[in-house]
Amino acid sequence: MSELTIRKATVSDVPGLETIEQECFETPWSEESLRHDIAENKLATYIVADLEGELIGYIGVWSIADEGHINNVAVLPKYRRMHVGTILLNTMINATEEAGIVSHTLEVRASNEAAQSLYGRFGFKESGRRKGYYEDNGEDAIIMWRMGDPDKITEES
Known part of the structure; x- marks a missing residue:
């Protein structure tokens, strides 16, 4: 891969984030929701993966x-x-732990085994299920939690 830069998202990234949303999700977040989170939500942090000027991925946490x-x-x-x-x-995970976060949670589609595997490598464990959580098809969400720092995973994993 060419030059990949990982950095905190800015408001100018919102159009690129919306493009990622459109390509990755059946029910994407709106540009307005993304803009609000990045510009106004003091609890939100977004990090982007920028490949030579093209946003190719992101992660958001509250x-x-x-x-x-x-x-x-x-x-x-x-x-x-x-x-x-x-x-x-x-x-x-590194950034939020340095800021005092001691646990992380997320929801993932029951059918998304690749994502569940990724999260499992970081110490996330299934802790419950939200029946019919996803509006587009009524699919269940698996609730996963990660407590503490189980020997942090590195880029090479």
Whole structure:
């Protein structure tokens, strides 16, 4: 892969994030929601993967007390299986732990085994299920939690 830069998202990244949303999700977040989170939501942090000026992935988290709720992890389809998701997740966990977050949670589609495997490598464990969570098809969401620092995963994983 060419020059990949991982950095905090800015408002100018919103159009690129919306493009990623459109390509990755059946029910994408709106440009307005993304813009609000990045510009106004003091609890939100977004990190982007920038490949020579093209946004190819991002991760967002809301930090509430000492918990981090990961709301989205997305990588453009043509860049999947190149460790971009691993790099983004590792960067986010390191940054939020340094800021005092001691646990992380997320929801993932029951059918998304690739994402569940990625999260499992970071110590996330299934802790429950939200029946019919996804509006587009009524699919269940698996709730996963990660407590503490189980020997942080590196980019090479």
